[in-house]
Every structure is written in C-alpha cells, then in structure tokens.
Amino acid sequence: MNYPNGRKRRPLQRVNREIKNHKYSNRGMSLEEDINTTNEYYLAHNQAVVHKKPTPVQVVRVHYPQRSAAVITEAYYKQASTTDYNGLYRGKYIDFEAKETKNKTRFPLANIHEHQIAHMEQIINHGGISFIIIRFSSYNETYLLETEKLLPFWYDLFKRGKKSISYETIRDEAHLIPLKFQARVDYLSVIDKLYFTK
Template sequence: MNFRYPNRKPAQSEQQQSIQRTSLKMDEHNKSFANRGMTFEEDINYSNQYYLQTGSAVIHKKPTPVQIVSVDYPKRSAAVIKEAYFKQPSTTDYNGVYRGKYIDFEAKETRNKTSFPLTNFHEHQIEHMKQVTNQDGICFILVRFKASQEDFLLNATDLFDFWEHQKKGGRKSIPKTFFTDNAHSMQLGFNPRIDYLKIIDKLFFSG
C-alpha cells in the first residue's frame, strides 16, 4: 500500500522546464477547453501543481486517512498490510499557504441540477472550517454542478449560514440560484485549469 505525497520541485534554474513539462502533460489530457474529460479533483490538482511550480502558492491535497487492521510479517525486514479501511476525513480536502495566509478548502461535485445537498458535509468538517475562519485563515468550498459543468467558489461563511439554518429545521440544500447569484463562477482554463486564486485575490487581498 503506497501513499503519495507531493514531490520536491525542481530548483529555480529548472523552473521554466518544469512548467513546460506540466503544460505538455496537461495538453495530452485536454485537446481543447471544450473537452472536460478530467474529474474535478484532477482539475484542482493540476491547478495546484501549476501554482506550486510558478511559485504562486503551496497547496496540497491531504492524504486520505487509513485505519490498518491487520499486518503480516513474512520477513523480518518487511511488513505486508493485509486489511485496512479508509477512515472518514476529519477535516477538509486541501490546505496550504498563499501570500502569507493559511488557506483551507473542500471540493465537492453534485449531480443535482437545482441544488447542492448539505449531506456532502459532516459536522466535524464544518467545525474545522469555522476554526480556520476564527483564526483569520482563508476558507471556502469549490463546487462543480456536473450536469451543467459549472464550477463555483463559495465563501465558507455562506456555507455556515445554510448549515445553521438546516439545523433549525430549514432546507437541507443550497439552491443553485444562490450559487449563480452570490458565489463566484470559475471558468475552465488551461494553466491553471481552475484559477481559484484569482477569486481569492479579489475576496481577501483587494483592500
């Protein structure tokens, strides 16, 4: 069982070559902007890779926690995991640092055409995001409506409002109209695929 962590990036003198290699690799996956064959997670991961290689930000996907149940030791020098299961994530999908600020966000897709179900989140994830915002961190969610292939960035504080309203007996989803009217639409590009940092600049650094 292997866990993949982000590799160290090339030195500054090789940075341009690294960016070019990323561009070529992404071009193999995307013949045109109209081709949205990549998953939402892949789009975000490629964007984060581009941000890292250009020195814009350091943001990584958190490894999925795994609970090991059974381990076999066929040799004294080696161990083989025989049984394990994925644990429920305790926080969010991505975190890192951007322009000296801690950044933390969750990415979700929905097949629902008219709303985004709040069942996509768990109480402990909401509490984690509240803790981040209380510490003056940058916290938000990225949402893709798969049916219409529309991507949005929603500030975590808006999510909190819907979450608390739900707990008081309110609706258990966020209407898509709320996203179109109040969230920030993200157009699919090339490098980066999803330029969510452009929106973060406007929201948190424009003053």
C-alpha cells in the first residue's frame, strides 16, 4: 500500500493492534473482514448500500511537512457512540453491530456498550431495522439477533447481574446466518425472511 508521503510501509503496529483486540475484547477481525466483503458484494450486485463507519480517533497533534501530506503524530482511539454498520436495503434503514466471541458457552453482554444499546433502541423507535451479528468463532457459527429480542436480555439479565446470554439461548432465539462463498455472511437473506415476507 502507498501512503501519502510516498513511502511503502507495512502497517505492522496495526496488525499487532488487531491481534491485541482479538485477544482482549473478543472483537476478531475475521468477522469484520467477512462482513466488509459481504457488503462489497451486496454493493457490486446492487442489493444494498451498507458501509462500516470509520473507527473514531481523537486527533491531538498533526505535523505538516512541506510538500507532503499531513501526518498525525498523536491520537487516541475513542469509544464509538453508535454502531459499526449502517445503510439502506430495499428502501429501509438498517443498522447493526457485529461481535465475535471465542467463548463456547456464552456471549458476554459486556461486549456491547450502554450508549450502543441506547442507539439501537432509538433506531427501532424511529422505524429502522436494527440487529446484532454474533459469531461464536469456536463453532464458526454466526447469528443475527434482532434488537427487539436483545433488549429484554440487556435489561432483565444484565441488570440482575447475569452478564451474558447462553449459547443455547442464542441458538434458539437468534437466526443462523448462512455462510456463503461470496456473500460470506449473507445477513440479508435473514433480513428478507424477518422483515420482508409478511
């Protein structure tokens, strides 16, 4: 890849961060990569317009070298105030978050932040389609759980101290997303069944 200053550079530290993220926050890159690939496929085939939002960064210091692009020399990752993905499908607003866990028995609710839950609630109140994509990486199973179903778990279980949803509950309540060759996480096939066949 070429950076604006003309040098070629392997973003090694970025790879390290991805590994770190994967280990400590259960946010694996492979689910994210699969969803990005899926969204590119949907866009190329004129099925939907869905993009991942950029990671929010608080820029503190920028250096302006002569005759080359501005270099950010000090910045910090910020917590996202909304979800990672949103877009447009069959005339409807869709909005979702994606989380991966290595846990074999439960999905930890601490993976989702309170302001993200608030955002997801606003979306359904305003007539949008909102859901979460959950991957159990040990089983390579990816599920779609509607926000309407997630909220009772969040309010009832989380507030009583049960900080996770069991794998069995996800398997029973959520919808298994077919993994395909091109649309690797074909979530629109689930959306079709849930929201467009009535």
